[in-house]
Amino acid sequence: MDTRDLIYYSTLAPSGHNTQPWKFSVQDNIIRIYPDFDRTLSVVDPDNHALYISLGCALENLVISAKEDGSACRVGVFPDDENEECLRVTLTDESPAKEKDLYEAIPVRQSNRSMYDEQKIPPADMEKLLQANEQDTVVVKTFDAQGKDVDPVIELVKEAGRIQFNDDRFVEELISWIRFNKKEVQNNRDGLSAKVMGFPNVPRWLGRFIMKTFVTADREAEKTEKQIRSSSHLFLFICKKNDKKHWVDAGRGFQRVALTAASLGIAHAHLNMPCEVESVRKKLSAHLDLHPDEQPVLLIRLGYASRAPRSPRRPPEEVRIDS
Numbered sequence: 540m541d542t543r544d545l546i547y548y549s550t551l552a553p554s555g556h557n558t559q560p561w562k563f564s565v566q567d568n569i570i571r572i573y574p575d576f577d578r579t580l581s582v583v584d585p586d587n588h589a590l591y592i593s594l595g596c597a598l599e600n601l602v603i604s605a606k607e608d609g610s611a612c613r614v615g616v617f618p619d620d621e622n623e624e625c626l627r628v629t630l631t632d633e634s635p636a637k638e639k640d641l642y643e644a645i646p647v648r649q650s651n652r653s654m655y656d657e658q659k660i661p662p663a664d665m666e667k668l669l670q671a672n673e674q675d676t677v678v679v680k681t682f683d684a685q686g687k688d689v690d691p692v693i694e695l696v697k698e699a700g701r702i703q704f705n706d707d708r709f710v711e712e713l714i715s716w717i718r719f720n721k722k723e724v725q726n727n728r729d730g731l732s733a734k735v736m737g738f739p740n741v742p743r744w745l746g747r748f749i750m751k752t753f754v755t756a757d758r759e760a761e762k763t764e765k766q767i768r769s770s771s772h773l774f775l776f777i778c779k780k781n782d783k784k785h786w787v788d789a790g791r792g793f794q795r796v797a798l799t800a801a802s803l804g805i806a807h808a809h810l811n812m813p814c815e816v817e818s819v820r821k822k823l824s825a826h827l828d829l830h831p832d833e834q835p836v837l838l839i840r841l842g843y844a845s846r847a848p849r850s851p852r853r854p855p856e857e858v859r860i861d862s
């Protein structure tokens with residue numbers, strides 16, 4: 540595996556609206572991942588927590604891939620001796636313990652927004668999913684998607700979704716990251732493709748019309764509830780502190796859970812709305828009796844479904860800034 544392969548595997552990480560907010564540089568045995576502030580989501584992610592979570596996901600993919608290639612990694616998260624804020628991965632000669640299942644799951648993992656089949660995840664697999672998060676700075680709380688405890692969480696997901704879809708700025712930002720036809724996908728290799736969104740291939744003007752006319756707050760709320768009920772469990776990722784370092788940790792922890800799920804044939808999708816809308820996030824924290832320092836940052840559903848269409852990625856050459 541050469542450096543290009545390592546970067547390729549790293550970029551298969553998920554990111555909010557598939558913005559791929561990362562840049563890479565390579566210097567000898569050091570790979571640096573930088574935030575790409577030209578790819579922020581100022582409406583849905585004003586504090587950039589989702590951006591840093593995405594960087595954490597890319598970092599975890601890189602570390603798992605390097606291990607598979609025989610290199611243990613020394614990871615620096617925003618090291619002080621760097622000129623620019625970055626995640627620094629130093630490939631070492633030490634023999635690492637490989638994580639073949641996770642490595643093989645990297646190209647298989649995908650966000651799957653379809654309806655699931657209501658099948659429950661067996662307890663032994665639930666245990667594996669929970670153990671996959673190795674970050675002691677990040678707590679994962681689970682909810683049975685068909686149980687009673689999840690009802691207040693569903694209400695908060697719907698409330699936050701309604702706020703977002705009634706906000707023109709949110710809808711405009713979302714539309715700006717939808718690639719409504721094959722040409723837009725080919726030209727950009729990022730964003731949410733029509734296929735992934737379950738739309739037909741249409742010109743941008745028509746896609747915008749569909750989004751503005753048919754994707755309403757009420758319809759989305761109704762669909763979200765059905766999607767949750769079709770799932771097995773919800774996993775909520777809570778940072779013990781609300782800062783960049785913890786957001787990167789949350790990305791690393793979440794990515795290992797998502798890869799473990801993929802390796803077990805379990806699908807996942809994000810329902811981050813109650814973590815994104817501040818007023819609802821406060822209600823969620825109060826409902827769960829969280830410590831004031833703690834911050835819920837990601838909510839996903841897990842369960843079983845057929846595979847979904849794949850999301851595009853920019854090739855390594857486009858995300859390297861040193862070549």
Ligand SMILES: Cc1cc2nc3c(=O)[nH]c(=O)nc-3n(C[C@H](O)[C@H](O)[C@H](O)COP(=O)(O)O)c2cc1C
Pocket residue numbers: 551552553554555556557588589590592593596648649650651652730731808809810811812849850
């Ligand atoms: C931090 C973060 C936030 C995300 N938020 C959402 C979300 O609110 N809704 C959603 O449907 N997907 C969300 N996603 C999933 C991305 O849209 C998805 O990862 C991206 O489109 C790439 O697709 P893939 O995961 O299938 O590779 C999020 C992913 C990350 C890492």
